[in-house]
Amino acid sequence: MADKLRKTPAPPSAAQKALHKLGLVRDIDLALHLPLRYEDETRITPLRNARDGEVAQIEATVTASEVQLRPRRMLKVVVDDGTGTCELTFFSFYPSHQKTLAVGARLRIRGEVKGGFWGRQMLHPQFRVAGGELPAALTPVYPTTAGLAQPYLRRAVVSALQRADLSETLPPGLEPPVGRFMGKNGVQGAFSLREALTFLHHPAPDVALATLEDHSHPAWQRLKAEELLAQQLSQQQSRRARDRLRAPVLRARHGEAVPLHEQLLAVLPFGLTAAQRRVGEEIAADLGRPVPMHRLLQGDVGSGKTVVSALAACLAMDAGWQCALMAPTEILAGQHFAKMVGWLEPLLAARGRRVAWLAGGQKKKERAAMLALVESGEAALVVGTHAVIQEQVRFKNLALAIVDEQHRFGVAQRLELRRKLEAHGMEPHMLMMSATPIPRTLAMSYYADLDVSVIDELPPGRTPIVTRLIADSRKDEVIARIGAQVAAGRQVYWVCPLIEESEALDLSNATATHQELSEALPGVMVGLLHSRMPAAEKKAVMALFSAGQMGVLVSTTVIEVGVDVPNASLMVIEHAERFGLSQLHQLRGRVGRGAAASACVLLYATNDSGRVGETAKERLRAMQETNDGFEIARRDLEIRGPGEFLGARQSGDALLRFADLATDTHLLEWARATAPLMLDRHPQWAERHVARWLGGRSDYLKA
Template sequence: MTVTECSSAAARSRPASPAQQALVKLGLTRDIDLALHLPLRYEDETRITPLRNAREGDTVQIEATVTASEVQLRPRRQLVVTVEDGTGSCELRFFSFYPSHQKTMAVGARLRVRGEVKGGFWGRQMLHPAFRKAEGALPAALTPVYPTVAQLPQAYLRRAVASALTRVELPETLPPGLQPPLARFDSKNGLQRLWNLREALLFLHHPTPDVALATLQDHSHPAWQRLKAEELLAQQLSQLTAKRERARLRAPELRPQPGALALHEQLLGALPFGLTGAQRRVGEEIAHDLGRSVPMHRLLQGDVGSGKTVVAALAATVCMDAGWQCALMAPTEILAEQHFAKLIGWLEPLLAARGLQVAWLVGGQKKKVRAEMLERIASGQAALVVGTHAVIQEQVRFKNLALAVIDEQHRFGVAQRLALRQKLQHDGMEPHLLMMSATPIPRTLAMSYYADLDVSTIDELPPGRTPIVTKLIADSRKTEVVERIGAQVAAGRQVYWVCPLIEESEALDLSNATATHVELSEALQGVTVGLLHSRMPGAEKRAVMEEFKSGRMGVLVSTTVIEVGVDVPNASLMVIEHAERFGLSQLHQLRGRVGRGAAASACVLLYSTGDSGRLGETARERLKAMAETSDGFEIARRDLEIRGPGEFLGARQSGDALLRFADLATDQLLLEWARELAPVMLDRHPDLAQRHVARWLGGRSDYLKA
């Protein structure tokens, strides 16, 4: 029985309370879910501090008697209660209170009160402390404070967790002799012994007061280590299972048809540039996979500008040469259009000679155009389909799709990627899947989150890419930057100016794109300054981009809609306003929009220190990394250190559930252990492996198949 189930038919017929609904919202529907819902922090209610020993700034628990209680109306309505414990007195102030509070804190009542001690003109004070009647013995363990949501009070959540811990079954799932490299010292007999899961969970929910709090906060305590080891093992088991399941599936063997010159060779001959060694290498890896009857599940990663699109085009030719369809899906219309323009230029003449076409599919198309595209796709006349998430909508029917290419795959939601795989099944066969990312994946992350993927890396930039100079400039010098823009435009160059928001927000005092557009238009007389943001209609976006690409527009003010894919070789200066607000990989992506031609290029990171006069530590680390390196792999490594895997992975963390406790920066030893144990468990102890994954992931293991 789960915590949300009721014990009787009558109880089940009643609507769920707000607290029960909140539990479901948090995903706490099973006893094991509650058992694994660990505290954010702890409060020490195991001891009483005499008031005479309480120093200003300390958070303490006192036991005292109410000597006065009144509601004061000035300067604002508040309940003021005075308590004494025989060693001193303290004033408790509540600006929000109920009649029940006044009743509990009536004169003469004996209370236990916990809060931060503040000094004041009238002596010690506590503002809105926790309080209750002084009844019963003091707790023997620290009091947990859990992550929660509205409508779910801590008291209710504590009771639910405590109840679940008494019911939950936690049989050992680790095979004998294959435990993780963890142990603790047993003071009774001097032996090293491993914490079991129940012991670890009970301790983490209710640690004893003598524990070193630092070991709980940094997750180095043996109880935490046991949880992290089990979590990493569950993830590795799930991914290895998905990989083995995929190996049993069948996919079309994509080999050129005999007789005609292969599209692949024709494209290589038509390209206005030669491939780099890295492009040739990864192209061969992909072509080898496509020729097998096992579905390819490969991640193609490469730095900004490394030439992933042409590799994808070559993969598409292999597919189309074998008589099958290929789909390329991009996260934004602008990026999809960039791909479409390049692929049309490269492939349309070659396909036209064979009576085939390229189809374009996005959300905002006119009904007639869309109907025509859908017909081409269904008939197979469109050998290549390029578009946004519109490609996976229900009404799209492919004749014989064999290869799906997903660009910037981390920007699609997990559910979208799962829908794509399920949609593309054809005659009992799976499509080959090629995912591309311009955010290189650090090795530890690939070992963990992408253990079920084969990874191809383009680690070489095409010749002719101009090094980009990165400068950090405080926004107090914005006028100088605008003057530099004027000089660049006068020299025939073009400039991007990126803003983080579309409109003003009271919470974030940032310049918006519209205001910046007006400001730069006034400052740069005679220069065409354009505006681009995500809320503009698709046709308007395309018109603005066409103006910029043609060179008729000198400056483009934009939000991050131009983050990936936009390719204008004449643009030589990128200004990123409020750079401290952007993520590191996003800054690197934006910087990659310049340096694509022969002209010397620069990226200016305009930062604001706000009222404090200094940057926060995380922002400072990000900007420092940008100034020190332009290597996307080094940027990715630092980004992982700064943000952690959840944020770094973008949409794949909708399985964020997949790693709640482990830290890839510090738990590499545990990750290696989990990777080595996973195949052993699946081969020798399949029942234990299945129970282990079910305990930790429930239904979320599907996310790893995306």
């Protein structure tokens, strides 16, 4: 009976659903949901003192109110506050509005004051019946979503601030250095977390708004410091947890005639650069320890990361273990496979082992054969796409996982690869590679639990690439240049941003461009490549281009990484203003791989006045000024911010909401120094701090 009387919980309201959609589930989530901007409702401004273009709050009496039907239906209201009059105009209104705005009503009105020929005016101002005390603090305006009104959100935040546990999680003596950065507005002393949040939700009216907008106010600094500390603590915890794990010790076994990596060095048609040798030694030292390596190998386009990864794979195979190499696209994985087979298959064959290939588009029979090779251990090296981490892939003894363009993989996929050695009670070594150089501050923050190796030297013989910015109104000249290049025996890439027309963005599509170039260049084989093509078709197109039979390849960004055709000497990127800087640099790196002088043409679309937007102009200018991938990455971070730079949507990284890596380096350095001290001396405080700031997202920082 008691069960029958017990009330079932009420279903969530539309507003509660909207809160959950914004990720506002816990009280602390609401407490940390900070205003976008503020409205000053703390004072009444006499109309005679209101400046043109200024948002002001007035208190006035309605002297006239009528609905006009021409030139369109609108409500016109005239108010007088004793110092002047103002006309209010409403294009959308309801009977209840007309009732409130009736002649004789005393109202409190807030809006932008404009001075015109007919006197002062406000368009669609906020209004309510006058009376009651004025607020003592600025009114917050929060980021919101459909179904979530500001008044409801404000009440929810106030209520959450009262309930949330905002007790200190920073032990005495480890406070952040925010006091030293307060000089300009004369505020001294440091905010506690509760004081900082209370202030930022309801700042005093005399605060300098600029310090709230640029997040330089001490209350903002306190929040940024806490957020950075949570991130560093999470990553330090991850590093310490990994240091407790075991991994295979990968050294050449005694009795081998010549170690595999030495055999590979002897057959390579080129010598290693000093940077490649240095990085190779760093990796070898890691692999020789019983602790899982977690290393990021950075190197600009064409710096020779693949050969370094092949040498690392040799160390694993020499020790009798398996190695996996995973790439985000079938084209890139295929390039790696071709190189590895060419370099290693003859050496492995002498030992009765081989290189296996796994990809999504494989025939069932071929796939079954490859899976058997992997499970038996005959496949010493397995190369492929995300197919490598699928459940049915059972390694005999995977010791080294190499992930190329690691930021293109989701966190869950990287974690899955690390679980492939669980049966042995160990974890494989991880080598992640990226041709998108990561600026130092970003590496300090997002890769705090990674060791970073950098190949900062290009192999000799790379041809400098000249970059040209050309408006798309001059496309005909570019096509004529292509004709001359092909006639001289060279090959050309033409990259389009979309596969087919989008109503939202007026961009050329690859299919139409392919047709246009085919008509403009009679006698030239023009190919088309995009991600929706069947794998066999893509492979056939790439084979024709690689063999030199195809003069022009029209492609989407599927060729961004890994495509290596030394005879290609011209890269045209259409709608270059739509691409990120690092992506443009990656695409440019597809040329300049042979002896011929190479060029990259950035075709940009202009607006009606013949101009391009400021941000786009900044990106394109950076491309023209430098070929240095690290300088480009630094500028890309400045322009786009860390979220976009890291590809947050697919990486799942718990990105920073408050701190800015471009301006808050001092706080990041404090957090990096404080995190290990806190874990050593105050582990319970550290746990509470991470739980408050990251909740369940801390796992994402560990992949």
